[in-house]
Amino acid sequence: DTEVTQTPKHLVMGMTNKKSLKCEQHMGHRAMYWYKQKAKKPPELMFVYSYEKLSINESVPSRFSPECPNSSLLNLHLHALQPEDSALYLCASSREPPLSPTYNEQFFGPGTRLTVL
């Protein structure tokens, strides 16, 4: 089973709203990722959690706040977003953290389409 699930599928929010994106994997993977993707562009890395600890933050604005409650769950809390934050938000996981020398395929979820009005 190589499934990563994400909820919700679609989200529309105003600039003053607070919302959360959720991601789950039951593959026993030790690393989880948040990516942002604009139309027809490659995914851009936002955050990496390795063994439930934040290991990489790609200088993401503080209006995006990640959380890893346990080894299977990853949240992204959103607050005071801007219209330019509208994008497809992808969660991914890998068996080993990105700095591991062993094989390290990343598996992506279906994404959350976020629209900020």
Add this chain to the structure above:
Amino acid sequence: GQQLNQSPQSMFIQEGEDVSMNCTSSSIFNTWLWYKQDPGEGPVLLIALYKAGELTSNGRLTAQFGITRKDSFLNISASIPSDVGIYFCAGQTPQGGKLIFGQGTELSVKP
């Protein structure tokens, strides 16, 4: 920073034709991954490559890890309409760290 040059940017082909796309870099990579993304969905892993010179197939798809470790190609044989989508290469350097993505190849297949 490291970059992956993926080409072509887009392809318009007839159903049944073969397709080839590639990624090159000035840096050495120790992992090459090929993903396909349908509109509104997440990327799906097609093929993973870990050794220089490795040639791997997955149905009608074949991918190779270049001998120099600086390039990889993906071939699709006998294309069908459901092959439509954006194909991304991604690589990881020996130093590990985040995946480096190519800019994508958008494939259109005319029935």
